[in-house]
Amino acid sequence: MIKCAQLLRTDGFVESKVFYILSMFPYPSGRLHMGHLRVYTVTDVLVRYYQLLGNQVIHPMGWDAFGLPAENAAIDRGVLPDEWTCKNIQNMRKQLRNDMKLSFDWTREISTCNPNYYRWTQWLFIKLFEAGLAYRRLAEVNWDPIDKTVLANELVDAEGRSWRSGALVEKRSLKDGLGEIRGQQWRDVIRMQEGWIGPNDGFVVEFDLDFHSTEEDLQGERLAVFTKHPGLAAAGAISFIAVGPQSIFWNERFRFPQNLREVNGSRKLAVVSLCPSLGKLSVQPAASCYPWPERLNISVKHLLTDTYIPLIYDPELRSRVEYETAVELGTPDVCDRHRELSRFLDLPSPECKIDVNCPAETDIELRIRIKQSPLLEFNGLNLKEATALAVSKLTGSEYRLYRCSRYRKDWSVSRQRYWATPIPLIYCRNCGVICLKFETLSKLQRFTAFKALGPFQTVPVPEEDLPVELPPLKAPLKRGDVPLRENTEWRYTTCPSCGSSAEREVDTLDTFVDSSWYYLRFLDPTNSKEICSRDNAHKHIPVDIYVGGVEHAIRHLFYARFIAHFLHRELGLLPCREPFQRFLPVGLVMGRTFRSSTTGQYFPAQEIEKDSSGNARVKATGEVVVESWEKMSKSKLNGVDPSEVFARHGVELTRLTMLASVGPHAAxxxxxxxxxxxxxxxxxxxxxxxxxxxxxxxxxxxxxxxxxxxxxxxxxxxxxxxxxxxxxxxxxxxxxxxxxxxxxxxxxxxxxxxxxxxxxxxxxxxxxxxxxxxxxxxxxxxxxxxxxxxxxxxxxxxxxxxxxxxxxxxxxxxxxxxxxxxGIPSLPFPLRLGSPTSNHLWILGH
The missing domain is CATH 1.10.730.10 (Isoleucyl-tRNA Synthetase; Domain 1)
Structure with a gap:
């Protein structure tokens, strides 16, 4: 075999364009699998093609090194997470460079667990915080009792189990760090995301909560309510806001004392039902039919009139409302059910009066008119006109109202783990938002959501003090350890503004934050002054071709585009909203599986044989098994080690086999x-x-x-x-x-x-x-x-x-x-071939 690696060079290429071709960087699990081989082979082919056209190509590689899998693997093996991760990176780098002979530019290599990298993840988080797009709010979260961390909705399967650990997920109310997606506009959302995001079919209205009891740690909280008709809320046509059984507010903490929970003391309540077996009516006391609707010890402040609207608990709400948070605006003049609830709980009638008797109109938005509102500009408007007026009055710097999908939730970014980027926030009793330096009061008003965290106030770590590094572990982790909370030397610090005693945030960031901007760092990996020079960003963004597994195309791509919109619109760092010119989703690599139809047990291929009828049977027992194609995984015993395939057939034959017969989009x-x-x-x-x-x-x-x-x-x-x-x-x-x-x-x-x-x-x-x-x-x-x-x-x-x-x-x-x-039309191949005596092609390095 000719030693092509010794002949690799970049000279001789005429620079017509610099292409940026990027494959999704891997999590360093220790060994490459066939899915890696497929994605990186596809990318390598495209890189070499564009080089043959005379172009220079940026083709970097790095490591998505933080995360729960590495931490759990380190715990299982009794080693430190950083040692485990670094060892895996060394092994996988060897596979990519030496075994697969891929044309990556290793001078641009990055790793998300390197402080030089996550310093800029923390910087980005602070910028989101300062722009009003990162906040802490009381939220219902998915809690994994085995891994002991918060899970995003997408990591919980249809049976309510954790995608990673398999444990039944618990619902808990926590102060969760959220990335607020609502501020960014999305265009050309690809089909894979459409089903996840849902249609943009309504609005979210945010109300300030007022806790009647002394809930110091909850002051400044807001309640987000999805509605298709925000004009009713703005005009004052709601008499209550209802929450369902799964709401974080249906909690003993937010209920009235027991002696004040009567539905209506002046009424004798009973439930009357017909018993078919007895052929007569059955009467039961109300107490035996618990739970009843109940008024809660919380109110919300109206957006425009400063009046207070009560929160109530409606046990039937979950079955009627599709929106995930199951919160509903109570409009008794429009909805019969709401009218019954208002009467049942003796709630005051809304100040705004509605006329729903416009028979000439068939469209519900045109039939309903506002007859009398405390806000005179709404009088006489139909529902469509009222919505337009509400949007004009309530959209702005405070983001009180915004259009979105009923299924959209803000991005939960905080995790209760060690091996991740520390959140660069400090909690101080004496400071808070006033420590932030803003030019105008209007910007300051956007921070009401972050202002109060109980007795502490939130202060971002100054840029000159970044990165906030993970403290080194003295011993391997065990299940349930919370080393950042237990490390008092690291946790307790001084406020960078006033010098008082303060505490660091002990949660860490979701690894999707690390991977949401890595394409930018590849362009300037050694820059210690800024996340990426503006010149590099404007010269090479958007990425020309982005290649990755189809299973990562929804959440990761959504978050990466969200961050890119922010970097473009708010910071002016990117020249465009969209970070990727073209995205190539690569289908899964499927392996043949053999499964028992009775027990569900999987068998490796070595233990299977075919009988004369073509049925697959277990050699040892003769049992007929179900043969199918499924995604390669260890649990299904259908995985293939690329190194073993290389040993049997060589790299080139393996590459061509992986690429032949089906396109990269398909499985x-x-x-x-x-x-x-x-x-x-x-x-x-x-x-x-x-x-x-x-x-x-x-x-x-x-x-x-x-x-x-x-x-x-x-x-x-x-x-x-x-x-x-x-x-x-x-x-x-x-x-x-x-x-x-x-x-x-x-x-x-x-x-x-x-x-x-x-x-x-x-x-x-x-x-x-x-x-x-x-x-x-x-x-x-x-x-x-x-x-x-x-x-x-x-x-x-x-x-x-x-x-x-x-x-x-x-x-x-x-x-x-x-x-x-x-006389044949030519293909634009400005080839750079050697002379016939040099015996080589010009190829850019492995």
Whole structure:
């Protein structure tokens, strides 16, 4: 094998454009799996293609190194998380560089657990905090009792179990750190996110909460309510706000004392029902039909009139409201159920009167009109007009009202773990928001949500004190340890503003925050002054092609785009809203599974055999098992180690097999049988082409025809048209559709055509058109199999070693190495090929 790695270089390339091609960086689990191989092979192919077009390409690699899996793995093995992570990074870097021969630029390598990286994650969090987009609020969260941390909704399966630990998730009320997504506008949301986000079909209205009891740690809280008709809320047409059984406010802490919980002391309440078996009415006292609706010891402040609206508990709300938080505006003049609740709890009627008797209109928004409101500008407006007026009055710097999906929630970013980025906040009794320096009062008004945290006030860590580093562990972690809280030397500090005693935040950031901006750091990985220089960001953003697993395309891509909108709009760091020009989601790699239909047990392939009828059976017991294709995983015993595949078949054959027959968008059923044999046979036919050329060269005085000889294939119209079409299709699938399996199919077709013509003998194989087509075939194959094409080109150069130099210019000259000599429209391949004696291609380094 020719040592191509010694010949790799970037000189000789004419810079026409700098492309930024990025693959999602991996979590360092210790070993690469077949999913990694597929994603990084696809990216490597695209990089090499654009390099063949004469472009420079930014193709970095790094590590998404923080997170719960690393911490749990370290606990299970009794080692420190940083030691475990660093060891895994070293092993995976070796696999990528030495085993897979991928063309990453390792000078740009980053790791999210490096303080030089997470310093800027903390800086970004502070900027979000200062912009009003990061806050702490009482929220209902998903609590994993095994991993002892908060989980995002997407990490809880349909059965209510943690995606990682399998434990049944508990609902808890915690002060949760949230990233407020509402401030950013989304455009061109891809289909994978549409189902997750839902339609933008209403508004969220935020009310200030007033706790009648002395709840010091809850002052400044807001209640967010989804509604399709915010005009009713703004006009004063609501008499209560109802919360359901799952609400954090349905809690003993927020109820009236027991002696004040009577529904209505002046009434004797009973439930009357018909008993079919007895054929008569049954009367039960109200106490036996608990729970009743109940007024809570909380009110909200009206957005415009400063009047107070009571909160009530409605036990039936969950079954009627689709919005996840199950909070509902009570409009008794519009809804019969709300009218019953108001009467039942003796709630005062709303000040605003509604007229719903407009029979001439069929649209509900036009039928309902505001007859009398304490806010005179709403009088006489229909529902649609009232909504427009409410939007104009309530949208602004305080974000009291905003359009969104009923399914959207703010991003919960705080985690109760050690191995993650520390949240750069300090809690001080003497300071708070007043420690922040703002130019205008209007900006300060946006911080009412963060102002009070019980007896403490929130102060961000000054930029000059970043990073807030994780304190080193003295011993390996155990389940349930909370080292940041228990490390008093690290936890207790002084306020950077007033110098008083203060405490650090002991929660850490969700790893999605780390990965939401890493594409930017790759452009300036050693910059110690700023997250990325504005010049670098404006020169290379957006990323030209972003490649990653389809399973990561929803949440990660959503958050990355959210952060990019913020960096563009608020900080002016990015030149555009969208960080990625094109996104290529790569399908899963599926393995064959064998599962017992009775017990559900999985069996490895080595323990399975096929009977005469084609049924899969367990060798030891003869039990027939269910055979299917599922995502590769350890639990299903269908995983494949890429290193073992490389050992059996080599890197190039494995690459081509992974890319053949299906496009990268679709799931890949990994089968080392039929597909691999087909690719191996193709490689043999390519060697046969070169072998025949070398044999002819050895037996002929010259392989190149004299000037007075006719070009044999130039008169073959079918060949010329097919040849031109294949070149056009290869270019399209490399650069536009990314369907690399179609590239392979076209190159296999050209291989078959050239083999057929090579059988004609010397007059065809010495044709200029034939030799140029064979050179094209090798060059177009190069992005897919760079090492293999080095060998093919070496043989091709050897066969042409005796050709005159002026003749070789027809093949080697660049950038005029095209098809005008035979009258075929050329593919823009400004190739950088070596001379026939150098035996190598110009390839950018591994």
């Amino acid at each position: 890949r059923q990994w089968n080392e049988g039929e597909i691999l044999r087909g690719v191996k046979n193709w490689q043999s036919r390519l060697w046969k082409l070169i072998g025949r050329l070398i044999e002819l060269s050895n037996n002929s005085s010259t392989l190149w025809p004299s000037a007075d000889q006719a070009d044999y294939l130039l008169a073959d119209e079918d060949f010329l048209q097919t040849y031109a079409h294949i070149v056009e299709q290869v270019h399209h699938h490399y650069g536009e559709s990314f369907v690399l399996s179609a590239v392979i199919a076209n190159l296999q077709k050209l291989t078959s055509i050239l083999l057929k013509h090579s059988q004609v003998g010397e007059k065809c194989m010495s044709s200029r058109t034939y030799l140029k087509a064979l050179a094209d075939l090798i060059v177009m194959l190069h992005p897919l199999a760079p090492l293999f094409t080095c060998e093919l080109w070496r043989g091709f150069s050897l066969a042409l070693s005796s050709a005159p130099s002026e003749a070789l210019n027809h093949i080697y000259a660049a950038p005029d190495w095209h098809y005008h000599l035979v």
